[in-house]
Amino acid sequence: MLAAMAARPTLDLPDPGDVTTLDAAASDTPPAPPAPPEQLAPSRSDAELRAWLHGLPGVDQVGAERRAAMLGTRSIKTTAKAYALDLAISMVDLTTLEGQDTPGKVRALAAKAQRPDPTDRSCPRTAAVCVYGDLVGVAREAVGDSGVQVAAVATAFPSGRASLEVKLADTRDAVAAGADEIDMVIDRGAFLTGRYGLVHEQIMAVKDACRRPDGTSAHLKVILETGELATLDAVRRASVLAIDAGADFIKTSTGKVQPAATLPVTLVMLQAVRDHRERTGVMVGVKPAGGIRTSKDALKHLVMVHEVAGPDWLDPAWFRFGASTLLNDLLMQRMRLRTGRYTGSDDVTLD
Amino acid sequence: MSEQTTRIDVRKTYKLYVGGAFPRSESARSYEVHGADGGFLANASLASRKDARDAVVAARKAFGGWSTRTAYNRGQVVYRIAEVLEGRRAQFEAELRQAQGVDAAQAAASVDAAVDRLVWYAGWADKLAQVVGNANPVAGPYFNVSVPEPTGVVAAIAPTDPLLGLVSVVAPLIVTGNACVVVASEEHPLPAITLGEVMATSDLPGGVVNVLTGRRAELGPPLASHLDVDGLDLAGVSDPALATELEVLAAENLKRVRRPAPAERPEDLLAEPPLERMTTFVETKTVWHPRGL
Numbered sequence: 105m106l107a108a109m110a111a112r113p114t115l116d117l118p119d120p121g122d123v124t125t126l127d128a129a130a131s132d133t134p135p136a137p138p139a140p141p142e143q144l145a146p147s148r149s150d151a152e153l154r155a156w157l158h159g160l161p162g163v164d165q166v167g168a169e170r171r172a173a174m175l176g177t178r179s180i181k182t183t184a185k186a187y188a189l190d191l192a193i194s195m196v197d198l199t200t201l202e203g204q205d206t207p208g209k210v211r212a213l214a215a216k217a218q219r220p221d222p223t224d225r226s227c228p229r230t231a232a233v234c235v236y237g238d239l240v241g242v243a244r245e246a247v248g249d250s251g252v253q254v255a256a257v258a259t260a261f262p263s264g265r266a267s268l269e270v271k272l273a274d275t276r277d278a279v280a281a282g283a284d285e286i287d288m289v290i291d292r293g294a295f296l297t298g299r300y301g302l303v304h305e306q307i308m309a310v311k312d313a314c315r316r317p318d319g320t321s322a323h324l325k326v327i328l329e330t331g332e333l334a335t336l337d338a339v340r341r342a343s344v345l346a347i348d349a350g351a352d353f354i355k356t357s358t359g360k361v362q363p364a365a366t367l368p369v370t371l372v373m374l375q376a377v378r379d380h381r382e383r384t385g386v387m388v389g390v391k392p393a394g395g396i397r398t399s400k401d402a403l404k405h406l407v408m409v410h411e412v413a414g415p416d417w418l419d420p421a422w423f424r425f426g427a428s429t430l431l432n433d434l435l436m437q438r439m440r441l442r443t444g445r446y447t448g449s450d451d452v453t454l455d
Numbered sequence: 456m457s458e459q460t461t462r463i464d465v466r467k468t469y470k471l472y473v474g475g476a477f478p479r480s481e482s483a484r485s486y487e488v489h490g491a492d493g494g495f496l497a498n499a500s501l502a503s504r505k506d507a508r509d510a511v512v513a514a515r516k517a518f519g520g521w522s523t524r525t526a527y528n529r530g531q532v533v534y535r536i537a538e539v540l541e542g543r544r545a546q547f548e549a550e551l552r553q554a555q556g557v558d559a560a561q562a563a564a565s566v567d568a569a570v571d572r573l574v575w576y577a578g579w580a581d582k583l584a585q586v587v588g589n590a591n592p593v594a595g596p597y598f599n600v601s602v603p604e605p606t607g608v609v610a611a612i613a614p615t616d617p618l619l620g621l622v623s624v625v626a627p628l629i630v631t632g633n634a635c636v637v638v639a640s641e642e643h644p645l646p647a648i649t650l651g652e653v654m655a656t657s658d659l660p661g662g663v664v665n666v667l668t669g670r671r672a673e674l675g676p677p678l679a680s681h682l683d684v685d686g687l688d689l690a691g692v693s694d695p696a697l698a699t700e701l702e703v704l705a706a707e708n709l710k711r712v713r714r715p716a717p718a719e720r721p722e723d724l725l726a727e728p729p730l731e732r733m734t735t736f737v738e739t740k741t742v743w744h745p746r747g748l
Binding site: 444445446447448449450451 | 508515677680683684707
């Protein structure tokens, strides 16, 4: 293990910060992440990508779990908590992805996204509503010009098992219907069998399909579905691959597979976007989704964003929570801070 | 064996009973519990307002399933608690003697009374609706029926009496279908946690009864002001100022409040309990149904 790591080619890059802390457990001379083979290459071959991705420093799983657990013990109280709760609410992508979704439900969700707590005008709105592609029109109409974005899942969500033409048509439909953001899934089957070139190509193709006729482009979030990637090494590779292919956001999960977003997974993805900015100056967002249900979980994530990626990411433009029930818990905590009384499920909407 | 070996004491850690599990206090605090003779008995968890909050969440989660069980089944479960309590009576007698300094006969009488009280309430499970419900005569071709329904999550402050006091507040709450969070006797918390062990092994779903040990004055206000708590039983609050404070807090969301008995006429726990113990925490639901013509 040590010999293998030492033998890796290393580049003279600035101190990669947290990677040092993590990998220090495994090696005295931390390998810096190798640069991609060539910047701005239109497409990459399997072999080229494999050589690059497998040359990335391995993730020390025990170290990552420990660091995530340690950051989770931070105590956030009073004014800091009030700030963090408001920030978390403004980062929520309020999501409904059920087979039983109806236009009525999407309208209700959009109303909630614009005014999460109708009893308190100081409560921030959420970042977006996230719906299936066929309901984008309804959501678009419901949010209007309130500033709440409309995100649509596309590319044969959640499995991603369809031909590229179908995926692209799915994406174009959603963009044409008015989606501001597209949440695509990667082909995990291809990724796990090492066909990185195919995954890369598909992300680039979908990114291209996100273009609107007026030259602007819908934001592309790439769902890695980390619950199916098994190891943190694979999560790091998938993150780097998605970022290289042009993702504006990398997102942990569809929410349909367990485990979904866990702290160590988000940690590795945050390291990936931080390293990418150090190397290229380009910022990419991160969106953990699925399994974040309590305010406490959300605050733990925010602490980690601050400590791993940096305060620049503490902004709805760069960090989002994909969640449905989380918002209610955030609102209940907010009411508790404001009134001093604990509240219950009777004080928030059921959705 | 000729030589004497000394065995190290295996001491029980008294924790809370929340959501069917036995967690320590979130605050990691504990307080010393002393027996009637002043000797040290054990450290009990000193629950905080966050434990109270967690307990309410557990109770709310359990309420749906428990309240929709048939009254007959709830009676069976409460009877089962009596059976298991009877089976562990030696342990309870020993704990009561240590805690209260009573003699063997008094301790046995106390456990007898607690078991009998559970059996008495178990019998009420499917009969309360017959006594306080009604088929109302109305001026139209309708059946009009009033039935008692559980109110929801009830917080209770148990009386000082460690076993009978606790059983007397918990049994009427759960037999009618409520879920409860009960603050055990501050002075004698240990038998309450042992009773938690009994309930955990009596087919009672986790979270229907949650037992906290700690200070009444600390746990009372967060429970009384909690908007997800629907009722408040102040049986064990002997300080009139605290009782008033809690009642004021409970008014915010119109909790049903059962006031403590006045100091000059303390409640006789051994007497047959009044039906009002059950009826305070039920709501009358009236339904209209067309009569077939």
